[in-house]
Amino acid sequence: MMNTFTAEHTPAEIVKVFPKASDLFKKRRIDFCCGGDKPLEQVFTKGNMDATTVLTELNTAYENWEKDDNEVTDWDAIPASELIDHIVYSHHAYLNEELPALGQFVTKIFRVHGAKHPHLKDLHRLYNEFKLEMEEHMVKEESEVFPLIKEYEKNPSDKLLSHIHEVNGGLEDEHEAAGDLLKQIREITNDFEPPVDACNSYRITYARLSDMESDTFQHVHLENNVLFKSL
Known part of the structure; x- marks a missing residue:
């Protein structure tokens, strides 16, 4: 090999x-x-x-x-505006729908099982911190940063690029903070492995947390390592 x-x-x-x-x-x-x-x-x-x-x-x-002849999208070859649309209509849309829905499950298992499983209190806190962080972050991207990048693609200038870098300054720090929260969530949930006595709601919550982690990591990867690196 x-x-x-x-x-x-x-x-x-x-x-x-x-x-x-x-x-x-x-x-x-x-x-x-x-x-x-x-x-x-x-x-x-x-x-x-x-x-x-x-x-x-x-x-x-x-x-x-x-x-298996898998076809891979060459994200580096995709125009920034198309990549932004993919991020917004795929990853942002997913989180906007999933964050409140999954939050109800996190709250439910904390309320029902928190006395027997104390870590669910920490999960509830970390999840809601992550939810708030990502909701505010996505609003900032869609209202401030992404429109500037699309404008730069049509009318590039050093002044606009400098402004993008200035506005974009805190986004990668916010990505890192969100990533740290997901790592903590994975740790306290034992790699999203529910306890043997877990009910269906408990198991569904862990499975959806795992899916959310996967989507968010891919989402952040496209922004940090493709979109922002292209500027």
């Missing part, structure tokens, strides 16, 4: 080529969005991971995936 990916590659680079690598990275708690620009070599050292094991798993998965 030829090693397509090495320890010199960054998680962000790998996910661009091989989107399903995000599943492996999530399983091993390797950041591919907010901190995805660090070479795997640094990640392995910091996380005390066996590089050979992870790279073998990654390259084997990629080899099998390639055999």
Whole structure:
């Protein structure tokens, strides 16, 4: 087997080529969005991971995936305006619908099972913090930053680009804060593994939290590592 990916590659680079690598990275708690620009070599050292094991798993998965003739969108080749529309109508739309709906489940299991499972109090707090952070963040992107980027695509100028960088200054910090909240949620839910006595609502909540994490990481990856890097 030829090693397509090495320890010199960054998680962000790998996910661009091989989107399903995000599943492996999530399983091993390797950041591919907010901190995805660090070479795997640094990640392995910091996380005390066996590089050979992870790279073998990654390259084997990629080899099998390639055999299935999967088509990958080359996001780097997509105009910024099209990428923005994809982010808004796919990822933002998903969160705008899912955040309040899932919040009801988080509140329900906390109210019903919180006495027996104290970590649900922390889950309730972290989730609502994440919800507020992302709702405010998406409004800022859609009302301020994204229109500026679309205007720059049509009428580029150094002045407008400087303004975009200025307005965009805090977005990546907000991404990192949201990513940290998701990591804490994953930790206190034992990697979204419900307890053996969990009811259906409990299990549904954990499954939807896992789906939300996946979508948000892909969402942030497209913004941090593709859209913002193109400016």
